[in-house]
Amino acid sequence: MSDQTTSGRVLAADGTPLKTSLARALRRQKLRALALIAPLLLFVLITFIAPIADMLFRSVENQIVVETLPQTVSALADWDPESGDTPGEDVYRALAADLKIAAKAKTHTRLGTRLNYELTGASSLFRKSGRQVKKMDLEGDASIKDAFIKIDKDWGKPDIWRTIQTYSPRYTNGYFLNAVDMQKGPDGPEARPENQQIYLMLFGRTLFMSLMITGSCILLGYPVAWILANLPARSANMLMILVLLPFWTSLLVRTSAWKVMLQQQGVINDVLVWLGLVGDDARLVMINNQFGTIVAMTHILLPFMILPMYSVMQTIQPTYLRAAKSLGATNWTAFWRVYFPQSVPGIGAGSILVFILSIGYYITPEIVGGNTGTFISNRIAYHISSSLNWGLAAALGAILLAVVLLLYYAYDKIVGIDNVKLGG
Amino acid sequence: MADTQSPGAFVEFERVQKSYDGENLVVKDLNLIMPKGEFLTMLGPSGSGKTTCLMMLAGFETATHGDIRLDGVSINNIPPHKRGIGMVFQNYALFPHMTVAENLSFPLEVRKIGKSEREQKVKRVLDMVQMGEFGGRRPAQLSGGQQQRIALARALVFEAELVLMDEPLGALDKQLREHMQFEIKRIADNLGITVVYVTHDQTEALTMSDRVAVFDDGRIQQLAPPDKLYEAPENSFVAQFIGENNTLEGVVKEIKGDTALVRLDDGELIDCKPVNVTQPGERTRVSIRPERVEYNKSRLHADAHTLKAEVLEFIYMGDIFRTRLRVAGNEDFIIKTRNAPDQVRLQPGTQIEIGWLPEDCRALDA
Ligand SMILES: Nc1ncnc2c1ncn2[C@@H]1O[C@H](COP(=O)(O)OP(=O)(O)O)[C@@H](O)[C@H]1O
Numbered sequence: 093m094s095d096q097t098t099s100g101r102v103l104a105a106d107g108t109p110l111k112t113s114l115a116r117a118l119r120r121q122k123l124r125a126l127a128l129i130a131p132l133l134l135f136v137l138i139t140f141i142a143p144i145a146d147m148l149f150r151s152v153e154n155q156i157v158v159e160t161l162p163q164t165v166s167a168l169a170d171w172d173p174e175s176g177d178t179p180g181e182d183v184y185r186a187l188a189a190d191l192k193i194a195a196k197a198k199t200h201t202r203l204g205t206r207l208n209y210e211l212t213g214a215s216s217l218f219r220k221s222g223r224q225v226k227k228m229d230l231e232g233d234a235s236i237k238d239a240f241i242k243i244d245k246d247w248g249k250p251d252i253w254r255t256i257q258t259y260s261p262r263y264t265n266g267y268f269l270n271a272v273d274m275q276k277g278p279d280g281p282e283a284r285p286e287n288q289q290i291y292l293m294l295f296g297r298t299l300f301m302s303l304m305i306t307g308s309c310i311l312l313g314y315p316v317a318w319i320l321a322n323l324p325a326r327s328a329n330m331l332m333i334l335v336l337l338p339f340w341t342s343l344l345v346r347t348s349a350w351k352v353m354l355q356q357q358g359v360i361n362d363v364l365v366w367l368g369l370v371g372d373d374a375r376l377v378m379i380n381n382q383f384g385t386i387v388a389m390t391h392i393l394l395p396f397m398i399l400p401m402y403s404v405m406q407t408i409q410p411t412y413l414r415a416a417k418s419l420g421a422t423n424w425t426a427f428w429r430v431y432f433p434q435s436v437p438g439i440g441a442g443s444i445l446v447f448i449l450s451i452g453y454y455i456t457p458e459i460v461g462g463n464t465g466t467f468i469s470n471r472i473a474y475h476i477s478s479s480l481n482w483g484l485a486a487a488l489g490a491i492l493l494a495v496v497l498l499l500y501y502a503y504d505k506i507v508g509i510d511n512v513k514l515g516g
Numbered sequence: 517m518a519d520t521q522s523p524g525a526f527v528e529f530e531r532v533q534k535s536y537d538g539e540n541l542v543v544k545d546l547n548l549i550m551p552k553g554e555f556l557t558m559l560g561p562s563g564s565g566k567t568t569c570l571m572m573l574a575g576f577e578t579a580t581h582g583d584i585r586l587d588g589v590s591i592n593n594i595p596p597h598k599r600g601i602g603m604v605f606q607n608y609a610l611f612p613h614m615t616v617a618e619n620l621s622f623p624l625e626v627r628k629i630g631k632s633e634r635e636q637k638v639k640r641v642l643d644m645v646q647m648g649e650f651g652g653r654r655p656a657q658l659s660g661g662q663q664q665r666i667a668l669a670r671a672l673v674f675e676a677e678l679v680l681m682d683e684p685l686g687a688l689d690k691q692l693r694e695h696m697q698f699e700i701k702r703i704a705d706n707l708g709i710t711v712v713y714v715t716h717d718q719t720e721a722l723t724m725s726d727r728v729a730v731f732d733d734g735r736i737q738q739l740a741p742p743d744k745l746y747e748a749p750e751n752s753f754v755a756q757f758i759g760e761n762n763t764l765e766g767v768v769k770e771i772k773g774d775t776a777l778v779r780l781d782d783g784e785l786i787d788c789k790p791v792n793v794t795q796p797g798e799r800t801r802v803s804i805r806p807e808r809v810e811y812n813k814s815r816l817h818a819d820a821h822t823l824k825a826e827v828l829e830f831i832y833m834g835d836i837f838r839t840r841l842r843v844a845g846n847e848d849f850i851i852k853t854r855n856a857p858d859q860v861r862l863q864p865g866t867q868i869e870i871g872w873l874p875e876d877c878r879a880l881d882a
C-alpha cells in the first residue's frame with residue numbers, strides 16, 4: 093500500500109506521508125488510553141501529588157515573618173546584628189505598629205510560635221507583647237523602646253532582633269539546616285549545640301535498622317520462597333496462604349501481638365524463665381528498643397520479600413540444577429553458582445520493597461520502638477501533630493524522600509534496575 | 517556385581533524397573549547392554565519412559581528395582597555429580613547468567629582444573645562445534661542452533677566417555693535439525709564417545725544410530741541396527757512405528773518351514789514370512805512396506821502371490837508417487853513408486869493386481 097517517492101519518504105495509499113497517517117491512526121488509541129486513566133490520574137493529582145508538593149513547599153516557605161511584621165522587617169534591614177546593640181527607636185515604633193495590626197488579627201501568636209522554633213521564649217514574648225501593645229500610644233513622645241523593654245526585658249537584647257532579621261526573607265533554608273542538626277549563625281550555617289542534635293542520629297538509625305530488617309527478611313524469606321517455588325502446586329498454594337495470612341490481620345493487632353510476646357512479663361520471657369535459660373530477675377528486655385522493632389517489622393514486612401523472590405524462583409527451571417550436577421557440581425556448588433545468581437533479581441526486588449517500606453514505617457516503631465527504636469518518621473509525625481512545626485516536618489520528609497531516591501539511583505547503578513523482577 | 521558383567525559391556529541395564537507412584541510401572545524390566553563407543557538411540561512415543569531411563573542413568577531418578585552398571589561398576593548409589601556423564605538437555609539448560617565460555621569452563625572449574633588448561637580446553641571444544649568466536653556471548657544472544665552446539669560442547673568439554681542427549685534437536689527447525697544430526701554424529705564418531713540419544717523422531721533415530729531401541733509401554737520392543745529395524749520389524753508395534761507400513765489382518769492357515777500361509781479376512785490366501793506366529797489358527801497382522809509392493813506384471817516374480825486392488829487416490833510427490841489402494845478390504849493400503857520415465861501413473865478407479873516377495877511380507881502378532 094505504501095510507495096517510495098523520489099525524496100525517499102514513504103507515502104500511504106492516499107498520498108499523505110506514512111508517518112502522518114500512522115500518527116493519525118494512533119491518536120484515537122492514545123486518546124482512549126488517556127481517557128481510561130484520567131480518573132485515576134486526577135484522583136492521584138488532587139489527593140496525593142498536590143498535598144505532597146504543598147507539604148514540601150512548606151520546608152522552605154517563610155512568609156509569616158515578613159507578612160506579619162512588614163514595617164519592622166524593612167526598618168530592620170539596615171541594622172547590623174554584629175554591633176551587639178539593639179536597633180534604634182524607629183524599629184521599635186515599626187514593631188509596635190505591626191504588632192497592633194497583628195494583635196487585632198490575632199496573627200501574632202502564630203508568628204511567636206514560628207520564631208519559637210528558632211529562639212526559645214519567642215512564643216511567650218509575642219503573646220505577652222501582643223496583649224500589651226494595644227495600650228501603647230504611638231503618637232506621644234515616650235520612648236517605645238523603653239515601653240517594649242518594660243513589657244519584657246528580652247526586647248532589650250539583640251537575640252530576638254537577630255532572629256527576626258535572619259528569618260525575614262520569604263524563603264529560608266532554616267528548616268533544612270535544622271533537619272540536619274544545624275542552624276543559621278552569624279557566620280552562616282553552624283552546628284547546633286550537642287544536646288540539640290538529634291536528626292542525623294535518627295536518620296542514621298532509620299537507615300541502619302531498615303538495613304537490618306531487610307537483611308533479616310532476606311535470610312528468613314529466601315528458604316521459604318525456595319520451598320514455595322519447588323513444592324508441587326497444591327502444597328505450594330497451601331503454604332502461600334500461610335505466607336499471606338498476616339496480610340489479613342490488622343497491622344495494629346500484629347504489632348500488639350509482638351508486644352505481648354516480647355515484653356518482660358510476656359510469653360517468650362516466661363518460657364525462657366520456665367526452661368531455666370534466664371533467671372526470673374534477669375528477664376530479657378526485648379521490647380521498646382531496637383531489637384523489638386526489628387523483630388516486629390521483619391515479621392510484618394516478610395511477605396513483601398517472599399512474594400517477589402517466589403515469582404522469580406518460579407521461573408528458574410529445575411533443569412539448571414540438574415545440568416549443573418551432571419557437569420560435576422555438588423549440590424552446594426550447583427545452588428551457589430547456578431541457582432542463586434538467577435534468584436538475585438528476586439532478592440533485589442524484595443529488598444527494595446522492604447527497605448523502602450521500612451524506611452518510612454511509622455506505626456510499628458511507634459508502638460514497640462520505645463526511645464531507642466523509633467524512626468525518623470516518628471519524629472516527622474511528632475512535628476506534624478504535636479509540635480506543629482510543619483516546616484521542619486516537611487524538611488525532614490523531603491530529606492527522607494531524597495535519601496530514598498538516592499539509594500534507588502545507587503542501586504540502579506550497582507545492581508541495575510533491569511535486574512529487578514516482580515514477576516515472570 | 518562385577519561377576520555378572522557381560523564382556524564388552526560399557527553401559528548395562530539389568531532388569532531395571534521404575535515406578536513414580538508405587539502403582540504403575542513406567543519402566544518394566546529393562547535389559548540393555550551397550551558396548552563402548554556405540555551410538556544408541558531410544559526411540560518411542562511420548563510417555564513411553566525414554567526420559568525416565570535416561571534420568572536413571574544420569575542419576576536424577578533412582579531405579580525402583582534392578583541394577584545399572586557403568587564400566588562394570590554398579591552406579592545405583594553414586595550421586596549424579598560423581599558419575600561423570602555428560603548430558604544435553606532438550607531445552608539446553610545453558611546457564612543464562614554466564615557467558616558461553618563461562619558455561620563451558622564450569623564443569624572444568626568444579627573439577628579444579630587450572631585456568632590455562634581450562635581456557636585451552638574451552639577453546640578446543642568451541643572450535644570443534646565451530647563456535648570459536650562466540651565465547652563472550654550470553655546464551656540469550658545465540659540462535660537456537662548455536663545454543664544447541666554450546667550445550668553439546670558443554671557436555672563434551674570435560675571429556676565424558678558417556679554422553680546422554682534427551683531430544684536435543686526437538687526445538688530446531690527441520691533443516692537445522694538435519695544439519696545438527698550429521699554434526700552430532702560426526703563429533704561422536706571422531707571422539708569415540710558412547711552416546712545414548714533419546715528421540716521420538718524415527719528419521720533421526722534411523723540416520724544417526726548404530727542401534728535403535730524402540731520403546732513402548734515401558735519396554736524395549738526391539739533393539740536392532742536401523743536397517744534390521746526397518747526391514748525386519750519383530751512385532752507389529754515396531755512395524756507400525758518405524759516408517760510407513762501396510763497391514764492386512766488374517767488368520768494363520770499353516771506354517772511350513774519359513775513360509776506361513778495366511779488367510780486374510782476377505783478370504784484371500786497369501787504367503788508370508790512367519791515372524792512371531794507359531795501355529796495355525798493364530799490371528800496375525802501381515803506387514804508389507806509400501807515400496808516393496810509391485811504392480812507392474814513384467815517386474816513381478818513368476819511365483820509371486822498377487823491380490824486384486826482398486827486405485828483410490830494418486831499423489832504426486834516429486835521424487836515418488838504415492839498411490840492409495842483398496843486391498844482386501846483395507847482402504848489405506850499405500851504403495852510408493854519411484855518417479856521413473858517408464859513408470860505408470862495409476863488413475864483412480866483402475867483395477868490392478870499387486871504382488872510382492874513372500875519374504876517382504878511379515879506375519880506379526882495381531
Ligand atoms: N517425575 C515424575 N513423576 C511422576 N510421573 C512421571 C514423572 N516423570 C515422568 N512420569 C511419567 O512417566 C511416564 C514416562 O515418562 P517419560 O519417561 O518422560 O517418557 P518419554 O520421555 O518417553 O516421553 C509418563 O507417563 C509420565 O507421566
Ligand SMILES: [Mg+2]
Nearest residue numbers: 563566567568
Ligand atoms: Mg521425554
